[in-house]
Amino acid sequence: MSTTKSIPAQQSGEKSTSGENLLEVEDLQVHFPIRQGIVFQRQIGAVRAVDGVSFQVKPGESLGLVGESGCGKSTTGRAVTRLLEPTGGTVRFDGEDITHKKVASMRAARQNLQMIFQDPYSSLNPRHTVGTIIETPMKLNGINPEQGHKKRAQELLEIVGLNPEHYNRYPNEFSGGQRQRIGIARALALKPKLIVADEPVSALDVSIQAQVVNLLQDLQREFGLAFLFIAHDLAVVRHFSERVAVMYLGKIVEIADRETLYSRPQHPYTHALLSAVPEVDPDGADNRERIRLTGDVPSPINPPSGCRFRTRCWKAQDICASEEPPLVQLIGSADGHQAACHFPEVKQVVAPEEIPAAPASAAE
Numbered sequence: 001m002s003t004t005k006s007i008p009a010q011q012s013g014e015k016s017t018s019g020e021n022l023l024e025v026e027d028l029q030v031h032f033p034i035r036q037g038i039v040f041q042r043q044i045g046a047v048r049a050v051d052g053v054s055f056q057v058k059p060g061e062s063l064g065l066v067g068e069s070g071c072g073k074s075t076t077g078r079a080v081t082r083l084l085e086p087t088g089g090t091v092r093f094d095g096e097d098i099t100h101k102k103v104a105s106m107r108a109a110r111q112n113l114q115m116i117f118q119d120p121y122s123s124l125n126p127r128h129t130v131g132t133i134i135e136t137p138m139k140l141n142g143i144n145p146e147q148g149h150k151k152r153a154q155e156l157l158e159i160v161g162l163n164p165e166h167y168n169r170y171p172n173e174f175s176g177g178q179r180q181r182i183g184i185a186r187a188l189a190l191k192p193k194l195i196v197a198d199e200p201v202s203a204l205d206v207s208i209q210a211q212v213v214n215l216l217q218d219l220q221r222e223f224g225l226a227f228l229f230i231a232h233d234l235a236v237v238r239h240f241s242e243r244v245a246v247m248y249l250g251k252i253v254e255i256a257d258r259e260t261l262y263s264r265p266q267h268p269y270t271h272a273l274l275s276a277v278p279e280v281d282p283d284g285a286d287n288r289e290r291i292r293l294t295g296d297v298p299s300p301i302n303p304p305s306g307c308r309f310r311t312r313c314w315k316a317q318d319i320c321a322s323e324e325p326p327l328v329q330l331i332g333s334a335d336g337h338q339a340a341c342h343f344p345e346v347k348q349v350v351a352p353e354e355i356p357a358a359p360a361s362a363a364e
Contacts, residue, residue: 064241
């Protein structure tokens with residue numbers, strides 16, 4: 001139990017306190033319509049990029065979001081920051097429902113909710129100097145530092161490991177890693193509480209990735225930042241995030257703290273992902289079994305019935321096609337380990353009669 005003093009119940013309209021979730025996402029859906037015709041543009045379907053995602057992020061915490069390309073990770077991040085309009089569900093940030101908040105009313109929320117983009121080349125305006133790029137958020141939000149905008153921008157450049165004298169240079173004069181540091185400085189300009197980092201190192205050289213990840217960790221400790229860290233590199237996520245959520249075809253299939261997830265994964269898809277992570281073996285013999293999934297990821301336009309992973313799963317049975325497994329906490333898990341699978345390594349917290357007997361192959 002926390003030793004902090006009790007806090008009165010939150011009143012309507014009040015901001016969340018430090019003991020509550022900073023970000024709460026419930027049943028988030030983002031569907032892109034498919035239209036046919038030149039004049040009438042009749043909708044004939046939808047790409048269900050994100051289809052019922054729920055998670056929470058506490059103040060100062062880092063939640064990693066991983067999965068294959070096209071599973072909906074980046075779309076989730078953009079919907080959380082309201083760069084995309086959610087089709088359904090709820091996004092609550094700092095105690096406020098921002099799901100369908102008008103753009104003009106999002107200014108206050110955006111001060112505390114910033115984003116670092118994947119591509120450091122296209123995310124910076126090549127016609128603006130570095131100083132202008134960093135100062136603009138402050139000017140647009142009416143923030144006037146005591147030392148002035150220029151001094152504050154130079155201070156931020158120094159914080160992210162760049163020379164303050166780079167203030168008057170243009171983005172094309174910098175390397176990819178340096179440009180990403182400029183993007184980080186821009187995100188820090190408004191002193192946010194949460195940063196959505198959309199694959200911030202995937203476009204960088206391997207030799208630079210560790211430097212940027214370590215920089216983000218230092219900033220998290222120094223400023224008490226919370227992160228939604230989106231990536232497909234499981235090794236990077238394990239190094240950075242305290243908790244990890246695994247996505248597949250628009251849904252979260254497993255979520256747990258990093259040590260539990262990496263040492264005792266419960267969902268078959270998580271097993272397959274972790275088996276593909278290269279490990280340094282000083283003896284020259286890697287005894288891990290590599291799980292090779294057959295087939296391609298199904299289309300988000302027409303996902304499979306029941307469990308979306310069943311078409312590639314070696315544990316799949318009839319119930320997997322007829323009933324969608326809910327994301328529920330596992331028995332004996334005190335750390336909030338959740339998985340959406342009819343045949344996990346341990347039984348789920350539901351009535352025993354609702355759980356079918358696992359096949360012999362599932363016990364391996």
